[in-house]
Amino acid sequence: MKISYNWLQQYISAEIHPDAAADCLTATGLEVEHLTSSGGDPKLLQQLKVGEVLTKSAHPNADRLALAKVDIGEMAPLNIVCGAPNLEAGQKVAVACVGVEIPMKDGESLTIRKSKIRGEYSEGMLCSEREIGLSEDHSGILVLPGTAKVGLPLLDVIDLETDYQFDIGLTPNRSDAMSHYGVARDLVAALRAQGKSASCKPIKSAALPGNLPSVGLSIKDGTACPRYSLLKITGVEVKDSPQWIQQSLKSIGLKSINNVVDATNFVLWEIGQPLHAFDADHVDQESIIVRKASDKEKFVTLDDKSIKLDKEDLVISDAKGPLCLAGVYGGKNSGVTQKTTSILLESAYFDATTIRKTSVRHGLRTDAAQRYEKGADPEILQFGLQRAVDILRETCPNLALEGYNFFDSGALKPTEVKLSLEYLDQLSGLSFSYATVVQILEDLDIKVLNEENGWLTLSIPMYRSDVTRPEDVIEEILRIYGFDRVSIPDRVHSSLTFQDRFQVKSWADRLAGLLNGFGYSEIMTNSISKSKHYQGLGEEDLARIVCLENSMTSELDIMRPNLIPEGLEVIAYNINRKSDNLRLFEFGYTYSKSGAAYGQRRELAIYFSSPGSLRHWSGDVSQQDFNAFKGLVDAINKNLKLSAQSMKAWSGTFAQGQEFMINKKVFLRLGEVLHEAKEQFNINQPVFVALFDIDNVLSLIDKDVPHMMSIPTTLNVHRDLTIHLEENMPYHQVSRTLSDLNIKELIHWNLVDDFRDEDKIGKALKAWTIHFVLNFGDITPSDASIDQIMQDIIQALQQKFGANIAQ
Template sequence: MLVSWDWLKQYLDLNISEAEVCDRLTLAGLNFDGSSTVDNDRCLDLEVTSNRPDWLGHVGIAREVGVLFDLDLNVPTADINGVANGGACPKIVQIEDEDFCPRYIARSIAGVTIGDSPAWMVNRLRTIGIPTINNVVDATNYVLMEIGQPLHAFDMSKLNGDMIRVRKAEHDEKFLAIDHREYQLNTGDYVIADKSGAIALAGVMGGKDTEVNELTTDLLIEAAQFAALPVRTTSRRLKLKSDSSYRFERGVDPEMIDWASRRCCELIVETAGGEVCEGRVYAGSKPGGRETVTLRFSQIPRILGIDVPETEIQRILERLGNEVTQQTEKQITVIPPSWRRDLDREVDLVEEVARIHGYDKIPEHAGVSLSASHQSDLDRVRNKIRMGMLGMGFDETLTRSMVSDVWSKAFQGWSLAEPLTSSMPMVKGEDRLRVSLIPSLLGARRNNEKFSYTDIDLYEIAKVYLPKAKALPDERYMVGITSGHSFFELKGVVEALVGVLNPNVAINTIPFTDPLFAEGQGAHLTVDGTTLGYLGVVCDKARKAFGLQQPATVAELDLGALMKLAVLVPQHQDFSTHPAMNRDLNLIVDEDISWSKLQEISYSAGGELVEIVTFQEIFRDPKKDGPGKKRVLFTITLQAYDRTLTGEEADATIAQILAACGKETGAKLLA
């Protein structure tokens, strides 16, 4: 925000040095970025935060300076009674969507003479870098920079019909702006329209067809409030930014819209002549009242660590524009001003007291009470995952949430619905909210391969966005993993990762088919019937599509499912001091019998004596075993916690396991 020092002095008796003012403003949160001399004036460059749109006008800056130095603020009355002719505005205003435009004020001025603006106005606008055009346009810009309320002046003779409409743009509607460029609109944009079509892009820019020129004699002055998000969306999509859109995106003061309209008319009549039609047109609703906020005096020393006198607290809050409704020995209740939408909690008032009283008055050793904080369960699980992945040699990566259409459809294990699309992608072609982390990780793998980092193992913890019909997407945290190792090696990584969270959980592997995975090398991972995630080897076609030279294996786990099974309280478990016994089993089974099925049966049938069941290999010999058969070799480790197992006990346990495998799968022990 560029501020004219001469302009600032119109509202304050400012017998204070520029340096002192800038220092106090910086300490209060309005950073001073530098200054320069423009003719006989000084231009101050102040950094305005997005939560303080009231600082986007000279009156707002003057109000802040007045509070800091206890100076009275002198704001013009914007009185047009002396220049009104008693007539009515000849237009009707219709608002089709009050959520977008809560209020719209129109005033008309007849008999103006277009010419140059007076020197005082030209000098102030020039100081802050705004070029002068003519006395009418300059007046609208002056009020914009005075109070932060955008306005627009239409040439009344160029308006078609007796109605002004605030409506959505029609599909593929064309709009010629005052920058002499034509824009193609869509139904998400809003326009100001007359009978012939759009005459302004609401909240962004006026139209060429109704602009004021040297032949203009009658004016229609627009002052309105527009919703921030649609204005921002239109401005960014069309790459059309203006001082007006900048302010509407941050919010304007609803109580000052009429003042801005009157002030603009007052300045136009003063500089261009003419008469104001006394009857204004007001469309929309009146601004609603603000809720009260109560500040307990005891909160000041508790949060700031210092005592501030109650009289000083009251003075600061009132100077800031708060209306005191009640005050007792223990607290003060106020109604925040209309220009401070950021004040709605007690702690907001505490912050205001700290800002104005002075952060520099809070000593380093202030006795602020501290309370122990704790991590959320989500953070604790993520930290355990990070430590586990780091221990297994994986590097964490960060990728963009927006991907291309091709990538969004590369893996759809979580959802087959069409992904959500952004109309303003940050990267050209990447306009889909991802439904999986896997494509992004494969892209990161490709980038590493380009720099000859072929032996790279990556993981990412981030959100995916699963579409839901007529609702916000299902945002889920996922753990994506990619490796250059085999299916079973990555499966071991997944099992080890789950073991870090809960060593007593067994993962069930179900065959899963997806175009991304090689045939027979994809798996759906579950725990107690609940989906945990997916695992698979990337097929040759997919590797080529992603530009990968080396084999790749991927997995994706639902962090929500991991949180449900995680044991976050440290657990102690006794271990056996007695020796373990290993028995190798080589079973002949049908081709469709999975290893996970045999593992599950072994644990169940063996009971407490089975410590671990470890896969070794699969071998196929159709000549010896017959077609459709395979041999599965695995090791069963047996151990008791209270004694040394005897050979008879081990043989009996293995016999139970073999019997169960034979009964449930038809497995036969290879002699």
């Protein structure tokens, strides 16, 4: 959101430098992401010349370019190639001649040279406002007044007014700050909290007469439209706005349309109240009806687009049909034109949820909709009308107010909150004086209704729908007082707490810590996915996908049934940025439906991807990569005390491999992403994936609450053992046998090598090297005790699998 410094300064009694204002606003929670200046560099404007376009002709080699002869007061006119859509003969324009340097956005500069453009010489450049720093307007070249004298420096013919723009990143709850006056209110409150003298200047406006005739108004849905004001104005002359209005709108990147539209836009950005003007002559019987639309009712928007309405859409209509999508978009047939002489001016408060659903449903994102859906101020409807009337009177001397009507359902009431001053001090860690608290609250329009025994009864302004609890009020006080003024104590007192029951989050955090220890990074992806990833599914599988009725974009239209596509997007994103040795994991939900029932499951996806043989000197190392990845999965199973009872082939949509089961429950799927799936994301290196079904895992694991143990005083003992086994022997059976030994000193083991060679170890055999880690707690182990444990392991493997020990 852009806020103009010069416009903002009109409502503040104290002078404050733009940099200081930006810092102060950021400290209050209105983060100024960028601070830019406009108005132009005088040195540059001095070098630019006023020129007159003598002729305009088509470029022989380019449809979108034109050839212009431009007089700049010298002996011969310049030939300039220009692509601006608004270029016409007879215009006075800003000309950058050969040798002038035009600053660019990236800090570089463009030096104008005589050059050929599509085969035609160009001896300069006709400038837009953005190119010379006057504004962000780049829709066409800057057209100067006809009185500008050819050959003069541009600096001599324009009023150079330097301004600054605050680009504020608003949080969704701060609709009250979506206007210049709202930002001024926070800035003044923060300045006063710092002990500086400042106040908000009141906006003066003439009140509406109290004896106006009633205008036709019928509200059919008081829930979706709790308040509505309608004012009939005659004597309207549609023309250009006053220069100060045009300049104000231009300072925030808005283009002037006409005096009526500009007045509504100005009020929107001044106080945050959306207004809408209907041509009264195009409203049947000059009577407005606010109602829900009929299902599939047709409506033509202001930009001539036909849409079918939903029965939940709120419309402003007359007896003939919809005139406007309430709070979202105007209609074609009732808009203000050059022939308009009387208008019906709307100032309303609409239900936030209704407006947001309509806006998203039809893809119509407007400034008005953004304010309504975040929560507008229902108490300034009439003031918004008054302000618009004041502005219109400047250009419409015969303007008259001919009628007024107001509807109030009575449902909107200010929220009351009780705040304990003791609780304020306790939660903030500060000791506030009563005077400081009251000053901050009053500066934020929060009224103190009563004070008794350290308790304040507060009335919250209705434009702050997010402030409903004492904690919310405390946050408001602290952000104005300054979070940076809250001192950090020298000593922090804390007590250890113990949980007597199993905590899923703590368990997941420990599992994430284990993965971090193996060098894996956690990712978080969107639960909303793209249906195009699942186009190859059969009808039965497609029927289980949860589709979104009102998707934010045309692509993100389903709830993800699988974690892998989003994981592959992250992998592709990193590979494209030269980070291709990837170890990633994600905890997330997948979604499905069965008939009318919807379900979700918790999953853990682990990814390993490396260029492998694409770069390694020794050739194909993908098998070693997979063994390393499998070793990680085994370590996780060991940590979770899971040992598969059976396994079978897994062929999924995006990957294939093996799935592992306990009690016929699949708890793990392990394999490699399919080539076709990788092609979708332009990935040309191996990607291995492990999918843990967390819901099934939680039903299988021991949920004993972990207890603290003393740190062992002896070092771990490491041993490697190489055994010969049958070639088709699965590792999970070997791992389960080791786990069943219940050797307390054996704390970890993993497969480190898989060797196969008929000449050296025999036909249909393989040699596995398994790494063992032993720890004996506080006892220093003897060689004999270590050897005894290894002998027990060897004996078990020999008896169970007929394993031979490699010599």
